[in-house]
Amino acid sequence: MVYTMEGHALKHAVEEMLFHLLPTVTLTHADTIREDEDDWCRSILTEADGQAQAKAIVCVDGTVRESESSASVEGLQSLDYKRTITELVKTTVYDAVVPALSEPPVWGSLTGVRPAKLARGLIERGMSRGEAAAYLREHFHVSPDRTALTIRAAATAMELDRAIGPDDISLYVGIPFCPSRCYYCSFVSATTAQSGQLIEPYLDTLCREVEEIAVLVREAGKRVQSVYIGGGTPTTLDERQLARLLTALEKNFDFSHLREYTVEAGRPDTITPEKLAALRAAGVGRVSINPQSMDDAVLAAIGRRHSAQDVLRAYDEARQAGFEAINMDVIAGLTGDTADSFARTMDTLIGLAPENITVHTLAIKRGADLTDKAAAAAQRDTVSRMLDGASHALQTAGFGPYYLYRQKFTAGGFENVGWCKPDTECFYNVTMMEELQTILSLGAGGVSKRVERATGWIERTNNPKYPLEYIRAADRLTDGKRKLLFPKQ
Numbered sequence: 001m002v003y004t005m006e007g008h009a010l011k012h013a014v015e016e017m018l019f020h021l022l023p024t025v026t027l028t029h030a031d032t033i034r035e036d037e038d039d040w041c042r043s044i045l046t047e048a049d050g051q052a053q054a055k056a057i058v059c060v061d062g063t064v065r066e067s068e069s070s071a072s073v074e075g076l077q078s079l080d081y082k083r084t085i086t087e088l089v090k091t092t093v094y095d096a097v098v099p100a101l102s103e104p105p106v107w108g109s110l111t112g113v114r115p116a117k118l119a120r121g122l123i124e125r126g127m128s129r130g131e132a133a134a135y136l137r138e139h140f141h142v143s144p145d146r147t148a149l150t151i152r153a154a155a156t157a158m159e160l161d162r163a164i165g166p167d168d169i170s171l172y173v174g175i176p177f178c179p180s181r182c183y184y185c186s187f188v189s190a191t192t193a194q195s196g197q198l199i200e201p202y203l204d205t206l207c208r209e210v211e212e213i214a215v216l217v218r219e220a221g222k223r224v225q226s227v228y229i230g231g232g233t234p235t236t237l238d239e240r241q242l243a244r245l246l247t248a249l250e251k252n253f254d255f256s257h258l259r260e261y262t263v264e265a266g267r268p269d270t271i272t273p274e275k276l277a278a279l280r281a282a283g284v285g286r287v288s289i290n291p292q293s294m295d296d297a298v299l300a301a302i303g304r305r306h307s308a309q310d311v312l313r314a315y316d317e318a319r320q321a322g323f324e325a326i327n328m329d330v331i332a333g334l335t336g337d338t339a340d341s342f343a344r345t346m347d348t349l350i351g352l353a354p355e356n357i358t359v360h361t362l363a364i365k366r367g368a369d370l371t372d373k374a375a376a377a378a379q380r381d382t383v384s385r386m387l388d389g390a391s392h393a394l395q396t397a398g399f400g401p402y403y404l405y406r407q408k409f410t411a412g413g414f415e416n417v418g419w420c421k422p423d424t425e426c427f428y429n430v431t432m433m434e435e436l437q438t439i440l441s442l443g444a445g446g447v448s449k450r451v452e453r454a455t456g457w458i459e460r461t462n463n464p465k466y467p468l469e470y471i472r473a474a475d476r477l478t479d480g481k482r483k484l485l486f487p488k489q
Contacts (some may be wrong), residue, residue: 013089041059146251177196242278291349298334302335333383359387436451
């Protein structure tokens, strides 16, 4: 599909909405629409007398449709002005395209990552939960079930927010190594076969960063409220390496105020009783054991080097080790998976009785070819059945949704949802996703965020993305985080 923009340069807004609605299309920006173009979109924005007016004219499958919308922009500051015109542009594209679809997307015109944050903002500005729900349904055309999901997640975030003090922060520690790379993975991670020689120098650099950042945290008078070690697969490290990292964290940071300590054990083929014992000895109370599927054929198709039986073994070992909370991840939409096999996966995991189960939707990589996108789009109905079935099964078993987020390019435009038994929410997941507090990220690819709780202002700084770049930047790793912790210096 060729698209043009007239009177504005909101390219991202137009592309995001078109891909949200038409995930199989290949988008091309042009200055004009040629007469021989089959599918096209014109996005037009004009402004006069304090009113902004957006118009979209769209041709899909030979049928031309258009939509218009306007809003007052008089007196708006730059940020509010941009939000207003962006919403106008996206809304008109949505309204023009939706009639060409067999059914509207369940998230309506919402394309953002954090729908619960939007709902929370509405409630904090004076709406009741019912009014916020009505606004999501009527203004953004969000389906009733997704609206209920969003309001529930927003309520959880607001409850946990009350437990965060002005000097409370969380830590994220990244281990960007895995035994093999799953085909769907979009995280920065390296396989041990390719980059195993980097693990020791990476760990050297990480432990140095731990020491240096801990000094800054003490100087700033901050308290560590939660720690999350993710990846990659942190348990790719052997017992000695794990113990070294965990000891460095405990030695340098004050964990006396810690309410949650999580490690992504992730791959069952990296889990051993010895590693689990090392985690427990360090005070880790929560681990993730992530099968993604309990169907061996699906596991093989996605590049996993373990079986469903390995998952059961790892889960049993974690319980025997005494972990207070276990999370298990699954992904809807994997190659070879069906609604029936996905339902069997859910039944198996629910039967194990973990405290948390996170249901992800497969994300289509931005660079995926048209065949991949078409296949994902064709799975929309199947993925919808998977998610609906999982939601029903989890709620029947006593789980409730506690956080959610959306990724760009997910199959069917769906979402990722964390489900939990009562009072077992992952504190870090909520605070990170809802941006409730400052989070310092250590390790390659880490994105640290300073959150001004009074205003909601967020400032970010990034560590180098790849392990080797990170190692080479050892002398500069504190610079950005110093500015976050001491913004007035």
